[in-house]
Amino acid sequence: MRKLALLFPGQGSQYIGMGKELLDESAAARELFAEASEVLGLDLQQLIFQGSTEELTRTENAQPALLAVSTALFHAYMDDIGVEPICLAGHSLGEFSALTSAGAIPFADALRLVRRRGQLMQEAAAEGLGAMCAIMGSQPEQVERTCLNVSADMNRSVVISNYNSSTQLVISGHREAVEAAAKQLEQGGARIAFLKVSAPFHSPLMQDAAARFEEELAACTYHPFRWPVLSNVTGKPYESLEQIVPYLTKQLTAPVRWDLTMRELLAAGVAVAAELGPKQVLTQFVRTDAKSITCYPYEKTLERGQLKEELAGEIKDEAKRRRTxxxxxxxxxxxxxxxxxxxxxxxxxxxxxxxxxxxxxxxxxxxxxxxxxxxxxxxxxxxxxxxxxxxxxxxxxxxxxxxxxxxxxxxxxxxxxxxxxxxxx
Structure with missing residues (x-):
């Protein structure tokens, strides 16, 4: 049986109408959304299907909405395909979806956590001091060196916040420093794209938000992992429940090491992966840096059918294993x-x-x-x-x-x- 990994996307993948096909088809998904609406005190379906892009994109709304869609897709996957993964991994916010699907964080608690996380991040965004910019076509060493030089020259902080793939990095920090570093890298041949955020996520400037979020995390009860979950901070599986609070706290200020996650999946011998969430951002990262892994998006009905066809042999073996x-x-x-x-x-x-x-x-x-x-x-x-x-x-x-x-x-x-x-x- 080929080894399978389940992947969960982060903020930025949201869009109006995401997950609608699944909700139209699945009573279980509609029940999960109803639970989420009750926990959050808002009509989640209305937000996702009839709301405005501006409202959905607000960090405090986008994060629980993405968590709900990813969790619903996970349940759909387990009900319809059910092939056991060897590990789960999520990008930034997606790490919460992975931990929830692995059973470590109850769904209701995860919703409250990411809503609060989004609020704290949104408050940081309101200050307007920060910015983030995607850098394409530049080596990590060059970007790191540029960030260090700019930070020293301007007495303002800019760091790499996301090691997404061999072709894409993201820098984050004080707006003036990010703009200066991006300009230098562009002059050196890189392509740049400023992200539509005003807060410097995954940078030291999020320290106050991280400290407040740590208190929220510490108040929760965590449960044994059903499957290993890879941490954004290390790229390695969590070794114990005691690591959840410090790792999710540090995640707000440390870079997302998706590059290390890809290496871990390859080293573990993963052959097939499924992206449980809207769009295909992680699927594209896998196709760029882990070409031996066949990755399928899993949001649309057609996509879910394609994965089921791909895993037909594993589904048969899994059914036999469960019977015996x-x-x-x-x-x-x-x-x-x-x-x-x-x-x-x-x-x-x-x-x-x-x-x-x-x-x-x-x-x-x-x-x-x-x-x-x-x-x-x-x-x-x-x-x-x-x-x-x-x-x-x-x-x-x-x-x-x-x-x-x-x-x-x-x-x-x-x-x-x-x-x-x-x-x-």
Whole structure:
């Protein structure tokens, strides 16, 4: 099976009408948007589909809107394709979408965080002191040297804020310094394009906003990663939940190292990627610097169909893997490989053989239908296994370990956490 990565775009990808095809087709997406509207206290669909470009582009609106669209597309991907990624990565704001999709930040909390992040960034923008400019066709070393020289000469700060690709960098800082650095680089043969922002994102000038945002981040509760998530600050996967607050804080003042993210994806052997969000910005970056990775945008109905066709073999393998690695199958295996300490044949027939046959019958039904077990079917299998363990007189500690292993291997620990709590008493 080829390795897959899921990518989430950042601010700048938003546009009026983004995600409309998905919402027209998916009741689940409409429910997610309704939840977002309730959390934010605004009509998100109205903002995205009937609002003005100026209103949507406001940082405090664009960020939660993009998070909602990307999260809806992630759910659509998992429902329709479901091939497990080896990692997730997001560009700037997109890192929040990645962390949310990986289960580390609850959706409602992520919405509140990015709304506040946007407000703090918007407040910095209101000062009008900063600017950002894209630089195309200049080497990073030349841009870095120019930024250092201009900053020293003018006593004003300008830095590289985004290492987007081998052909595109972004500089950020005091407006006068950014303009001076951009002019020098243009005279040296680079192409420049000033961004429609007035705040110097991902630069030291965002330090006050970062300090205030850190307090917001520290007040949240984070949860285990379902898949690895790459950090914009390091380009490497988060190693622990404790890194979320410092990394997302530093992200406001440090450059976005998308170049390191691309290298990490290549080093990990990623062959296919999907961009879960509007437009195709990250897809183009991948096609520029990671040509061995086939990247698909995933916003439009046609695009989603193309990715599904590309992953047809993986989808088949994933379905087979799930059929052979589910709670019911694991219960059968655990029942057989656990040592028996009960030689009362009548009790064994009643307490082990009969429930084992019930789980076998359940597995046969799943094999015939090709479906995954429901929560009720998994619960039934676990209860039968509990009875079989009792009959075999398996020690309580070993029972706990067996149940914990089954839930871990099948990714259902959270779903059946009460079972483990019950076993520990």
């Amino acid at each position: 690695n589910n709670v019911v199958t694991r219960c059968l295996a655990a029942a057989v490989c656990t040592r028996n300490r009960n030689w009362d044949l009548e009790e064994y027939e009643r307490g082990f053989v009969a429930p084992y046959r019930q789980v076998q019958h359940l597995q046969q039904q799943l094999d015939e239908s090709g479906e995954e077990p429901t929560k009720e079917q998994m619960q039934e299998a676990l209860e039968h296994l509990r009875q079989m363990f009792v009959t075999k007189r398996v020690p309580e500690q070993e029972q706990q370990e067996r149940f914990a292993e089954i839930l871990r291997l099948t990714g259902t620990t959270e779903l059946f956490s009460s079972l483990l709590q019950q076993e520990s008493h």
